[in-house]
Amino acid sequence: MAEYKRRSVEKAIIMALRDLGGSASRKAIRKAIADNEYDGLTYDQVYATKEGKTGTYSPFLFDFNFGIRNLRSVQYIEEPHRNQDIVLTKAGENDDLTNYPSLEQKKEIRAYWDKKDKERAERNKNKHIEKSGDESTGPEDQEDTKDLNWKNQLITQLMKFDPSKFESFSRLLITKMGVVIDKDRGIVRSGDHGIDGFGYFTSDEFRTSRVAIQCKRYTKGAVSEPEIDKFKGVMDSFNAEYGIFITTNYFTDRARKKATQGNNTVTLIDGQTLAELVEKYQLHITPVNTYALDDYYFDLK
Structure with a gap:
């Protein structure tokens, strides 16, 4: 790097x-x-x-x-x-x-x-x-720095998880996002079938879709196109209509393009997006209540 x-x-x-x-x-x-x-x-x-x-x-x-x-x-x-x-x-x-x-x-x-x-x-x-x-650096710049710091700390800790705990964490997050994990097929070891979870998502129109989940706890490098291609192949074997691919790092440009090609699309969640979702769903974090001054206090004229 x-x-x-x-x-x-x-x-x-x-x-x-x-x-x-x-x-x-x-x-x-x-x-x-x-x-x-x-x-x-x-x-x-x-x-x-x-x-x-x-x-x-x-x-x-x-x-x-x-x-x-x-x-x-x-x-x-x-x-x-x-x-x-x-x-x-x-x-x-x-x-x-x-x-x-x-x-x-x-x-x-x-x-x-x-x-x-x-x-x-x-x-x-x-x-x-x-x-x-x-x-x-003004007040908003300092807020950006604080936000980035705790999210990078979160990603660092996630990288230290063993594979089993990271897969469990990912399924917990996916559940918060509205996917119902299949109790029989929902916990599948990646070494067995190449996915880390399977479940169902019901949209506002009451359409239920089959969802495959893949987790990669990368500490270096990016998730590349072959990883997405391989995941899509496994999705087909599970008859999944779309997939969710989670990583602690990021995706190459070719991987992101591959994710949207064909009938079975894959939602990509990189490290920073992962941190955003942890914040959104308040997943094992403690909010710090404070206030931010608006522009009125910084216009001294």
Whole structure:
């Protein structure tokens, strides 16, 4: 895995937003960048964390949050607001990114940060934000970091599970998602038939579908196309109408394409999506009740 090195990620943000329809949450933008490897960024680089002097941090998040501000300074996105989507402007939707940032855009970015530095100095803040922008984290940025940290800790712990416990965890999650595990065929050891669970899902239209479940506790590398192809073959032997493939890591682009081909589609749940589902269903986690201030308190004018 190539270690993440500090860099500009503005192009990747714009590419993700364009493919997401021009408006998306910060979390969705990062997921799209990781899944599609925009501008050469990989899944591992987007979600990697490091230990620093003040605790665990995400190198990519520094550049991501810095990039959001840079894109606003050149009018490629609308003014960001807390807990709201990032929205492209017409320029952000249509401009050619080949020569981004242009000389003129570099001047606009520099002017933006010079103004921010002057405003901070006037407010006599204790924390100084260097011109590099490394410390340019606001309250929402800090929340993103905290969210990423506990989810990465969760994924790390799941990777330490033995195969039996991970399969049991996966079936518990799938049950929370509305799949009823077949008591006779629902617990099938992967060494026997190549799946880790079987059950039924009834939609709002009362249509019941047969569901096959596969779990891969990967610590390195991604789930590749042959793994999906093999799973689809096993699904056929169980007469399953669709499948759910869970991994602690991520899927290659070819694997994701294979999952949607043919009649039997496969829902892919990677490590970050897995953490999102654990949060959604409150699965063996303890909520920390707190409050987040809205923009009113951060507009000092």
